[in-house]
Amino acid sequence: MKETIIRSALQLFSREGYTSTSMQSIAEECGISKASLYKYFDSKEELLIQVFEQSLTRMFQQAQEITVNDSLSNRERFVQKIILELEVNQEQRAFVNLIVRAMPIHQNQKVRDLMSRTKTALMNWHKRSLLEAYGEDIRPYVWDLVVVFQGTIREYIVLMMDDYKVLDKNKIAELLVSHCDSIVAGFNKEHTVLSTSLMNEYETFTLFDKQRTEEEIFMDIIDRISQKAETLSAGKKNEVQNAIEQLLYHLKSEDGQHLLIEAICLYIDARVSIKEEIERITQLLKNRHCKEGYST
Incomplete structure (x- = not known):
């Protein structure tokens, strides 16, 4: 039932807007009473946050399917994960904007915490993806590579979602991987800035990191x-x-x-x-x- 509630809430939030959607309308959409709905979620705010977290979790789970796909090379898996991230961002960008509009970050501690967890989860996921693609040799400078990679993909996402540029996701993914290939091939380890100890809070982060059956x-x-x-x-x-x-x-x-x-x-x-x-x-x-x- 919880999954049904989250799906219904996402549809209503997207169609009617967060402010116009009441807990009563969500309950009616699910065919349950308002009292039953509150057994699963304490507030509309909590429901909105869990809707977002579930969509992010689903992306990580789909990425895990790519990881275990033995028909792909390490490089091909990396390309497919980038395409997946671009597609999910395209689907969820409007929803992220909805969260920020409905519950401004500077006014809401729960949203600040959500965005912080999201940032940490993405950085940790990108680190694992890079290690899977290039092996343990890059571990001493993997966090520097993560920051360079994220800065680049973020700009493409902004161009696609906020500036409405029509870009080929496959070409973006191939270009990003080619840039990472060049960096890895020519990286001087003496230039490492972000050490493992410095990034310890990201190293130990495990939220959203559940492998599905x-x-x-x-x-x-x-x-x-x-x-x-x-x-x-x-x-x-x-x-x-x-x-x-x-x-x-x-x-x-x-x-x-x-x-x-x-x-x-x-x-x-x-x-x-x-x-x-x-x-x-x-x-x-x-x-x-x-x-x-x-x-x-």
Whole structure:
């Protein structure tokens, strides 16, 4: 139910605005009483913050799927993570602006804490991504590389989201990785500014750093498909929902039939586009197959 409340709140905040959305309207959207809603969230402010944190957590979880994708090289994984970050920022930029407008940072300690946690989480995630891409040799100066990387990607995000420049995310990702390649190749360790001890508070930060189980990932995908099905007419919606139930059943099954899963996905895709979800399912099934082969 908590997930349902967060999804409904996000839709209402985006559609009606934070100020115009009441806890009563959120409860009605979820089909529960206002009293039941308050069992999950103490206030509308807390709900707004958790909506944002969940969207950030989802990005990190999707990045973890990229990390375990054995079909990609370390460099390709890094490129894909940058593209993911650009896409999420494009989706969430308006929502971040909504938070700042609704609860100005200088007036609200909870928002200041949220932004501080977000900054720390992103820096820690970027550090891990760079280490995964370039190995332990860069650890002595990894934080300097993080700052250079973040400063560059932030400017592209501002150009895309605030200045409405139409930019190719794939080209941006390739360019950023090429710049990182050059820095790593020519870096003089004597020029290191940010030591591990100096960045200790970031080194020990673990918020949002939870690895999901395969079932949790599949449930996330199913949830996304179900949301897309909401846009269909009543008849087609029922057809797709029945197919989704069958898809979930076979995905959870340890001996899930890949051809049958593929057929169900194609059936749904013919009614509502789920190409991105199909790609994620295909990769997860490949990973499952590899693990099964290794275990035998």
